[in-house]
Amino acid sequence: QVQLVESGGGLVQAGGSLSLSCAASGRTFSNFGMGWFRQTPGKERECVAAIDFSGSRTYYADSVKGRFTISKNNAKNTANLQMNSLKPEDTAVYYCAARAGWFGVSVKWDEYDYWGQGTQVTVSS
Numbered sequence: 525q526v527q528l529v530e531s532g533g534g535l536v537q538a539g540g541s542l543s544l545s546c547a548a549s550g551r552t553f554s555n556f557g558m559g560w561f562r563q564t565p566g567k568e569r570e571c572v573a574a575i576d577f578s579g580s581r582t583y584y585a586d587s588v589k590g591r592f593t594i595s596k597n598n599a600k601n602t603a604n605l606q607m608n609s610l611k612p613e614d615t616a617v618y619y620c621a622a623r624a625g626w627f628g629v630s631v632k633w634d635e636y637d638y639w640g641q642g643t644q645v646t647v648s649s
Contacts, residue, residue, distance in 0.1 A: 526550040526638040530620050533643030536610055540647070544605040546620030546640055557623045557630050558596055558603040562616035562645075569619070571631040573605055583629045587613075610647045617642040 532544040544560065559574040573594035574583040582594055593606040603620055621636035630636065 526556070526622055526624075528620050528622060528638055528640035530618065530640040530643040533618060533645045535646045535648065538610060538612055538647055538649050540610050541606070541608045542610065542645060544607065544618055544620070544643060544645075546603040546605075548601045548603070548622060551624070553601040554598040555624060555626065557625075557627055558594070559621045559623070559630060559636060560592075560594060560603075560605045561619045561621060561633060562614075563619070563642075564616045569633045571633065572618075574629045574631055575603070576629050577626050581629050583631055607645070610645075612647045612649045614645060615647050616645060618645050619643075 527549045529547045557577045561569045561571050563569040572585045572588050575594045575596050579596040591609045596603045619642045620640045622638040623630050623636045
């Protein structure tokens with residue numbers, strides 16, 4: 525079993541930055557691809573960024589390209605999402621997710637095996 529704990533959400537003004545962190549425990553982190561998803565009421569959970577198990581391949585949703593950066597530190601068992609130039613439309617609950625195995629980048633929520641509890645990000649205009 526893997527436990528994922530997110531931190532770093534909060535309230536920020538438009539144009540500001542936040543850094544989300546996801547700490548993993550329970551299994552060998554280097555074997556996991558990671559993803560960051562977000563969800564707002566009435567909408568499907570959306571993958572905003574993902575990284576493969578090696579950390580060498582990444583994916584970004586068009587809406588966050590050039591503003592968000594995903595990274596993975598296998599030595600520290602953490603995955604991070606640096607969010608810059610935040611916009612009000614980035615407001616959502618953000619979840620980190622882990623997929624076990626040596627796969628490429630995964631962007632579908634049902635491909636992931638483990639989920640964190642979510643952290644609220646609110647961007648004021």
